[in-house]
Amino acid sequence: MSGFDTEKPEAVDPERLISPSTATEPVSGVLRPIKRLTSDDRLARIHPETLAKTELLYYSDFARTFVRSDYNFCAAKMTVARGGKLLALEAEFHTAETFFRKALAWANRLHGRRTGLExxxxxxxxxxxxxxxxxxxxxxxxxLFLKTMEALAGRSVMAHERKAALDAAAARLKQIPQLCIPDNDRYAPEGVLLPDSDDTH
Known part of the structure; x- marks a missing residue:
């Protein structure tokens, strides 16, 4: 058993989740480099609070797909988030960071064999x-993806344990795009998503 909670967030939308079968696929020799990110025009129009660039190294199909499909959308929406929406995002990041800290601590305790993935x-x-x-x-x-792959090769984790850990981690990350979708005025000041006006009739 893993040493952290692998239960998926209650509000996660299964239709937005990347398939667990692809979430555990390695990049090396399988995926092409990302040439263009979705929503890059949207992000380009944003006047930033800060402006920097960073290079992300990734091994998993999940990370590749998230970066290509969701990152720029989230980055643009987070830049203009205000009030309750910003509060909701801050709370979700705190929850996710706590989850990933525990998940990585668990993975770091596993004995593994290097896989040679680039x-x-x-x-x-x-x-x-x-x-x-x-x-x-x-x-x-x-x-987490790489550590558990190495642990699988070293037989210190079972395949179903690895899958549960990666599925939970993916679900945790996919909460962030979900929170980014509604506009600022859909959130109450305390960070709660208000019901859609269509749902009240």
Whole structure:
């Protein structure tokens, strides 16, 4: 059994989750480098609080797909988040960071054998502190991916334990795009998502 809670978040939308079967696939020899990120035009229009670039090294299909499909969208939406939405995002990041800290501590205790995988890399723009925190979470996800792959090779973790850990980690990360989707005015000041006006009729 893993030494941390692998239960998925209650509010996670299964339709938004990347398939667990692809979440555990390695990059090396399988995936092409990312050439263009979705929503790059949206992010380019944002006037940043901060402006930096970072290079993300990734091994997993989950990280590649998240970066390509969700990162720029999240980065743009987080830059303009205000009030209750910003509070909700801060709370989710705190929860996710706590989860990943425990997950990585568990993975670091596992005995593993090096796999020889080489990472792909992509350059990401950081226009808000939350974007930097998202990149760190993706980095930790991939460390968890690699550590558990090595542990699987070293027979110190079972395949179902690894799958449960990676599925829970993926679900935790996918909460962030879900929170980014509603506009600022859909959140109460205390960070609670208000019901859609269509749902009240």
């Amino acid at each position: 990472p792909e890399r992509v350059t990401l723009e950081i226009k808000h502190p939350l974007s930097g925190r998202l990149v760190r979470l993706l980095t930790i996800y991939d460390r």
